Amino acid sequence: MILFGLLIIALGAFCQSSSYVPINKIRSWSWETYWLVQGIFAWIALPLLGALLAVPEGDSLTELFAAHSDAALRTVFYGMLWGVGGLTFGLSMRYLGVALGQSISLGTCAALGTILAPAVTGQTSSLTAAVLWGVVVTLVGIAVIGVAGSMKARMLSASGKGTTVKEFNFVKGVTVALFAGVMSACFNIGLYEGSSIRFEGTDPLYATLPATLLVTLGGFVSNAVYCFSQNSRNNTWGDYAKGGVWFNNLLFCILAGALWYSQFFGLAIGKGFLVDSPVLYTFAFCILMALNVVFSNFWGIVLKEWKGCNLRTIAVLAVGLIILIVSSFIPQFL
Numbered sequence: 001m002i003l004f005g006l007l008i009i010a011l012g013a014f015c016q017s018s019s020y021v022p023i024n025k026i027r028s029w030s031w032e033t034y035w036l037v038q039g040i041f042a043w044i045a046l047p048l049l050g051a052l053l054a055v056p057e058g059d060s061l062t063e064l065f066a067a068h069s070d071a072a073l074r075t076v077f078y079g080m081l082w083g084v085g086g087l088t089f090g091l092s093m094r095y096l097g098v099a100l101g102q103s104i105s106l107g108t109c110a111a112l113g114t115i116l117a118p119a120v121t122g123q124t125s126s127l128t129a130a131v132l133w134g135v136v137v138t139l140v141g142i143a144v145i146g147v148a149g150s151m152k153a154r155m156l157s158a159s160g161k162g163t164t165v166k167e168f169n170f171v172k173g174v175t176v177a178l179f180a181g182v183m184s185a186c187f188n189i190g191l192y193e194g195s196s197i198r199f200e201g202t203d204p205l206y207a208t209l210p211a212t213l214l215v216t217l218g219g220f221v222s223n224a225v226y227c228f229s230q231n232s233r234n235n236t237w238g239d240y241a242k243g244g245v246w247f248n249n250l251l252f253c254i255l256a257g258a259l260w261y262s263q264f265f266g267l268a269i270g271k272g273f274l275v276d277s278p279v280l281y282t283f284a285f286c287i288l289m290a291l292n293v294v295f296s297n298f299w300g301i302v303l304k305e306w307k308g309c310n311l312r313t314i315a316v317l318a319v320g321l322i323i324l325i326v327s328s329f330i331p332q333f334l
Helices: 002-018 031-052 061-067 069-120 129-155 158-164 170-184 186-193 209-233 237-241 243-272 278-302 311-327
Strands: none
Touching: 002 243, 002 278, 031 061, 031 209, 031 243, 061 069, 061 209, 069 129, 069 170, 069 186, 069 209, 069 278, 129 170, 129 278, 129 311, 170 186, 186 209, 209 237, 209 243, 243 278, 278 311
16 A cells, blocks of 8 residues: 555656656747746646545535634735745746756655655654655765756857756756745645645545645745736737647647646645554655655656756766656655
8 A cells, every 4th residue: 555655656757857848839928928828727627626536425625624713814924825836836946957957856845845844833743764765865966966957068069068058057046946945835834724624524535635735726826916017017018929839739728737736735635544554644745755856857867858968967866866766755654
């Protein structure tokens, strides 16, 4: 059962890491327009459908949230903070590419999210030595991948950088990625704050999905405010009136949103199979983020973001990825 839960989390991680590929198919829309539209599906529509799986017949999410209003508000608040991280997360990939941008952002998110969530909510007893060692090994893997990124930055010429990542800027990208990781860690804090928001007797497979909805709802608010401000600043409101591209763009926005939400749907379902292993249950968020990094680098290779790097750089990258994969299993054996 534990292995099955880990496989579900891994599948969700693969889907999330693939969610930025459909965005390349979107035409004639500015960043702020497609980011908002895909967010409607990723952060509202699909999480709502997921949360409904946790609602018994005759009950409603409205009643559930009203009965836990204080916890619900805290959950949404941390979701709004996570939303800020999501915005800068997109910028990190703009300056570093999918592979390196996701690696640094998600690595920071994995470590801080795993540690801060129990600490902030007073559940520090779950932070066992095994969990902390898992976090340390994850950070080592991220650091090694960061070294590979630094080697890539020094090696590639200005023209080479532009070929793979048009706006490649290692220093600016790393700064943004670290900030994105810190703020994105608030997602797991939100899940912990909303851990009591469930109907009695709910199947463990679906129990955390209402809290997931509240976190993503908060994130949507942050992103919507920013995207609308960018529509005004850049005079891109006309994007929404481009009828000729709506079918194509909506299709790929729905696909991107579904792939993105799969990570947290998979996390919820996967954790349902880990309830008999408190260590892995606590470490599950870190596992998800670490696997996101592994799969994002897979897409980075497919998209030729590491093109032009020598074998030494690729070898360092490979070592970092292997460490991350190993980190997902370390807590179970300590």
